Amino acid sequence: MRPMKILVIGGGGREHAIAFALSRSQHAPQLFVAPGNPGIAALATCVDIPVDNINKLLSFAQTEKIDMTIVGPELPLSLGVVDTFRNAGLPIMGPTRMAAQLESSKSFAKSFMDRHHIPTAKWGTFTDIAKALHYLKSQQYPVVIKADGLAAGKGVVIAQTADEAQKTLSDWMGGKQLGGAGQSVVIEEFLQGREISMIAIADGEKAVLLQSAADHKRAYDGDQGPNTGGMGAVSPVPWVNAALVERVRTEILEPTIAGMALDGMPFSGFLYMGIMVVGQTPHVLEYNVRLGDPEAQALLPRLQTDFVELCGRSAAVALYQQEQLKWDSRSSVCVVMAAEGYPGTVVTGSEIQGIPSPTEDAVVFQAGTCMKDEKLQTAGGRVLGVTALGDTLEGAQYRAYDVAKKIRWKGAWYRHDIGKSLVKL
Ligand code: AMP
Numbered sequence: 203m204r205p206m207k208i209l210v211i212g213g214g215g216r217e218h219a220i221a222f223a224l225s226r227s228q229h230a231p232q233l234f235v236a237p238g239n240p241g242i243a244a245l246a247t248c249v250d251i252p253v254d255n256i257n258k259l260l261s262f263a264q265t266e267k268i269d270m271t272i273v274g275p276e277l278p279l280s281l282g283v284v285d286t287f288r289n290a291g292l293p294i295m296g297p298t299r300m301a302a303q304l305e306s307s308k309s310f311a312k313s314f315m316d317r318h319h320i321p322t323a324k325w326g327t328f329t330d331i332a333k334a335l336h337y338l339k340s341q342q343y344p345v346v347i348k349a350d351g352l353a354a355g356k357g358v359v360i361a362q363t364a365d366e367a368q369k370t371l372s373d374w375m376g377g378k379q380l381g382g383a384g385q386s387v388v389i390e391e392f393l394q395g396r397e398i399s400m401i402a403i404a405d406g407e408k409a410v411l412l413q414s415a416a417d418h419k420r421a422y423d424g425d426q427g428p429n430t431g432g433m434g435a436v437s438p439v440p441w442v443n444a445a446l447v448e449r450v451r452t453e454i455l456e457p458t459i460a461g462m463a464l465d466g467m468p469f470s471g472f473l474y475m476g477i478m479v480v481g482q483t484p485h486v487l488e489y490n491v492r493l494g495d496p497e498a499q500a501l502l503p504r505l506q507t508d509f510v511e512l513c514g515r516s517a518a519v520a521l522y523q524q525e526q527l528k529w530d531s532r533s534s535v536c537v538v539m540a541a542e543g544y545p546g547t548v549v550t551g552s553e554i555q556g557i558p559s560p561t562e563d564a565v566v567f568q569a570g571t572c573m574k575d576e577k578l579q580t581a582g583g584r585v586l587g588v589t590a591l592g593d594t595l596e597g598a599q600y601r602a603y604d605v606a607k608k609i610r611w612k613g614a615w616y617r618h619d620i621g622k623s624l625v626k627l
Pocket residue numbers: 323346348355358390391392393394397419476478487488
C-alpha cells in the first residue's frame with residue numbers, strides 16, 4: 203500500500219511544527235508543504251505554491267491524489283480553500299469560509315458571542331467615524347479599538363486616553379492606514395486579567411481541547427514594547443487548573459461549537475480561543491480559526507496522540523465523543539528568535555549558523571528562513587522558534603535558552619523571559 207499523502211498549507215514555524223508532529227505518526231505519511239521553508243524541507247517535499255493560490259493548490263492536490271490537507275494560516279481559510287477542496291471531493295481539515303469569519307471579522311465574532319451568551323468584553327461596532335467618536339464619550343479608559351478585518355496583528359490598539367483613541371479612529375477610518383481592514387472598527391471594554399491561549403480541534407459537531415498555552419505578544423522583556431505575532435510560548439500554563447479548563451469547555455468551547463452548528467456553519471478544524479481570565483471567569487478576547495503561532499511550536503511537541511489520526515478524525519466528522527488526548531507530561535518553552543528591526547522593517551539576508559539537529563528534548567522550528575547560494579539565510583521577522591522540553595518549566599526554559607545562545611546571525615535577538623512570569627498562583 204502506498205503511504206498516505208498529506209498536504210500542509212503554509213510555510214512558517216507553525217507549519218514546521220505541524221509537519222514535525224505529522225512526521226512522528228505511526229502512519230509515516232508522505233508529506234508535502236506549500237510553500238514550506240528550508241527547515242520543513244528536512245521532513246517534507248516543499249511545493250512552490252503561495253498559500254492564497256487556491257486553484258493551484260487544488261490542482262496540485264488532485265494531481266498528487268492527496269489524501270488529506272491541513273491548513274496552517276488564516277488567509278486561505280478566509281478565501282474559502284476548505285469549500286473549494288470539499289466541493290471537489292478532497293478531504294481537508296479546517297473551517298469553511300463562512301465559519302472562518304470567526305477570525306476574519308471581529309464584528310461577526312462579537313455578534314456571534316452575544317447571540318450565544320459567550321462571555322466577552324462589551325463592545326460596539328462602527329463604520330461611521332462620527333458615531334464611533336460619540337460612543338467613545340461613554341467609555342472608560344483604557345479602551346480597546348480593533349480593526350474589523352484581518353490586519354496581520356496590527357489591528358488592535360489599547361488606547362490609554364481619549365486623545366489616543368480619537369487619533370486611532372481618524373488614522374484608521376479617516377485615512378488609508380490598514381486599508382480596508384480599518385474602515386470598520388470594534389470598540390470594546392478593556393479586560394484586566396491573565397491571558398491564555400486555549401486551542402481545540404473540532405469536527406463540526408464535537409470538539410476536544412488541547413492543553414493550555416500562553417503566548418508572549420510584546421516585543422521586549424517584561425512585556426514592554428510593541429505587539430508582535432508572538433515572541434515565545436509555553437505549555438502547559440502552570441496556574442491553569444482543571445476547574446478553569448472545565449469552565450472554558452462548558453462556557454466557551456461547547457457553546458461556540460453548538461452555536462456555529464445552529465447558525466448553519468458547523469465549525470471544523472482548529473479553534474483558537476484567546477482568553478482573558480478575569481477573576482476566575484474566562485472571557486473570549488478573540489477567536490482564530492487555526493493553530494496559534496508560536497503556540498503550536500510549544501504544544502505539538504508535547505502531543506502524544508497520533509496527529510495524523512486526530513486531524514483525520516476532524517476532517518471526517520469522526521472525533522470520539524469523549525476524545526482523550528495523550529500528552530508528554532513535561533513542560534515546553536518556545537523562544538522565538540527574531541531578525542534585526544522586527545516588528546518593524548526587518549533586515550534579511552544574514553547567514554544563520556549553529557542550528558542543532560532535533561533531540562529528544564529540543565527542536566528548532568524555522569519560520570523566516572530561505573536557502574541562498576546553499577546557505578541558510580534570514581528571510582523574515584520571526585526567523586526561528588527554539589522549543590525545549592523539561593521536567594519543570596524552569597528546566598525547559600534553561601534548555602531552550604541554552605540552544606538559542608548557540609544559534610547565530612547578525613542582528614539576532616530574542617526575549618530572555620519567556621515563561622518567567624507564569625508562576626503558579
Ligand atoms: P487580539 O488580536 O484581539 O487578540 O488582541 C491582541 C492583544 O490585545 C490580546 O492578545 C490582548 O493582550 C489585548 N487585548 C485585546 N482585547 C482586549 C481587551 N478587551 N481587554 C484587554 N486586552 C485586550
